[in-house]
Amino acid sequence: MGSKNYSVGVDLGATKIIAAVFDDKMKALSQCKAKTPSDKGGDAVAAAIVSLIQETCGEAELDGQALTSIGVAVPAPIDQATGIVINAPNMGLSNYPLGKKISAALGSVPVFLCNDVQAGLWGEVKLGALLDYQNAVGIFVGTGIGGGLLINGQLWRGSHGHAGEIGHMILEEGGPACGCGQYGCYEALASRTAMAKDAVMAASSGKSPIFASEAGGDFKKYKSSVFAKALEGKDESATRIVSRSAFWTGVAMANLVNAFDPEAIVLGGGIMPRFGEFYRKKALESMTEHLPPAFAKGVKVLLSELGDLAVPSGAALLAKSETEKEAGAGKQSVPAKSK
């Protein structure tokens, strides 16, 4: 198997890590998960990633050192050139050289860091729902809300690398408080965190027995699976709470269509695999309500096709193209004789 190019993509989250091994056709050979040791500092996080990569390679019957590149998607600001995580307080990382640590532990395999949402969008562009599109927006709804822009077939990272912070677009000035300190951000209105706040109230009202028995007054227990169970049980509060999130997602989509005019919008993130078509339809309805008919007709609203594999796939692809770019740059340093 030595002649093939194998790569790994890692989705590093504050609660869990997902790693997947891909062959040179980007077919996933294996996929593993682990808990993030968020309270144990940078070295523990790096070691957890290394050991998860080794486990995933083991499942694919590969030696970790046989890899040509590793992409690690991080939900925090990074310095791509140096592989440093600038600041991820929820994992105790501050100016931490995550890329180098992982690379050193795996026999100097090149490791590239990238933004998790941009990786998720890139995965969908190259392998999933956005295969046929050049200009698109990705909206990823989970604990928080992130976004990514595709312009002329390329990720648009912005002038300072922070494009796509759509979760903090204000949709209802003076609305509910957001973790960022603002009021009325899209994230404060529609994230799973926002939904959990409403669910706690619904559970305490006595009108929502599924919420009451599954999570009750414990804000943190409201995982997507709890909402999904309540939705399936036709719990009216759950239906309203999920629909309300989709309503605000539709408003955000309308704003992005007005400002940016994409061909397609892909909906992904932690809640999508559970709510899927129900959520997509409600969001599409709300977007259509908030746009001129011609604008609404012109944009396709799609669900993520890669689910949990979107971020690892995108991270692996971005790492592969960085590795190829560096190899190419090395070759070009010998002057070409003719064009």
Place this chain on the structure above:
Amino acid sequence: MGSKNYSVGVDLGATKIIAAVFDDKMKALSQCKAKTPSDKGGDAVAAAIVSLIQETCGEAELDGQALTSIGVAVPAPIDQATGIVINAPNMGLSNYPLGKKISAALGSVPVFLCNDVQAGLWGEVKLGALLDYQNAVGIFVGTGIGGGLLINGQLWRGSHGHAGEIGHMILEEGGPACGCGQYGCYEALASRTAMAKDAVMAASSGKSPIFASEAGGDFKKYKSSVFAKALEGKDESATRIVSRSAFWTGVAMANLVNAFDPEAIVLGGGIMPRFGEFYRKKALESMTEHLPPAFAKGVKVLLSELGDLAVPSGAALLAKSETEKEAGAGKQSVPAKSK
């Protein structure tokens, strides 16, 4: 003067038309204004533009037929390839071949239509406040609010040509009614139209003698000059109303910085020449309030430098580059022997 390249840029608005003649260095040689015969149909609008171009050329001591290209910026959807205005109900134009009509009346000078806001942004990029920037947003506040995006040094028109419709981003869902049928659009909160609605109330309250004497209860009399006069007179209502518009402009700016991460934002449009630095400062304050400090610091907030000439300059420049592109395409149809 026959060897130089002269061009004309026209800013067609629903109430007035501005035309300017430029030399090959884009120096404005003359500039004229006329009222738009909005209630007399397409042929009257075309004739008014032709006669204004002739007047402007006369002032520059040029023959209208000596022009190499004419750019006409239109505040409505257009078909650029055919020079057709698709629909401008406020000027009685519907599928009207404005480009051909003007060209025919001026001895077949090439005429190109473009979007007025995109022209205004392009003028600032090539000759004004945005000379040093590759990635920027233009926000133009007048009767309505329009926007434009500059990405990698190019106008971003979007997948269907309607990018930059930032006036209809929803900033306060369920807020005041907008002309578009939605509630809480940026335009409904911050345009001169929105300001006039508040000014009528202020005038009727007896607390704003300048508004009362200048425009009173007549919504349509609230031009930018009336607000400017009241501001200069330290009228408290005027200060609050203009500050409120700037506040919402700051919220829109914050949303655009979060989503798109530009290097700079330029503020232009009908109200800016009157309110200038006062408005810019208030908008900047509000944007800063609504963003993480690092994001706010990373973006320059500038005033339009070209004022009334922004749109004609941009229209003339876009027409020139279209003409050159066509000439280039003509040459390339003869196969090149070597590269």
